[in-house]
Amino acid sequence: MAWRNRPTVGAALVAVAACALCLLPATTRAQLRVGFYDATCPNAEALVRQAVAAAFARDAGVAAGLIRLHFHDCFVRGCDSVMPPSSCLLRGFDVIDAAKAAVEQSCPRTVSCADIIAFAARDSINLAGNVVYQVPAGRRVGRVSNETEALQNLPPPSSTA
Numbered sequence: 001m002a003w004r005n006r007p008t009v010g011a012a013l014v015a016v017a018a019c020a021l022c023l024l025p026a027t028t029r030a031q032l033r034v035g036f037y038d039a040t041c042p043n044a045e046a047l048v049r050q051a052v053a054a055a056f057a058r059d060a061g062v063a064a065g066l067i068r069l070h071f072h073d074c075f076v077r078g079c080d081s082v083m084p085p086s087s088c089l090l091r092g093f094d095v096i097d098a099a100k101a102a103v104e105q106s107c108p109r110t111v112s113c114a115d116i117i118a119f120a121a122r123d124s125i126n127l128a129g130n131v132v133y134q135v136p137a138g139r140r141v142g143r144v145s146n147e148t149e150a151l152q153n154l155p156p157p158s159s160t161a
Helices: 002-030 044-058 062-075 085-089 093-106 113-129 147-153
Strands: none
Touching (some): 062 093, 062 113, 093 113
């Protein structure tokens, strides 16, 4: 008779674990805040802004590419800077690379690439449409890139709609 209760205990443990996992995104979101790098890399946002402004001066169309990069980054598994290889065809990666290089030179291994992408999208919107808003930071880089999930949930890089 005791063996009959074991599946119930196992099911209860699975349910508790599932609930705990569901709370992780809320916990992660709670860590984001405006001014996250004020003490550790105070010029991070300015360095990203400079890289975006330089690229925008050469080609204003890069703004749309950076916004789309941010969308692709955030849509499948959250804003974690892990994108499938097909996303590499999108415009703006060179701007992110330039911004990341500038930030790394100033503050090595401090600012996440996910935050750099978010700052770059914000700065693109500001340059293209004169809209100003603050971006909470503190995102961490993910470790999973799943091409199948991206193909199922995102428009392909070749999409023009």
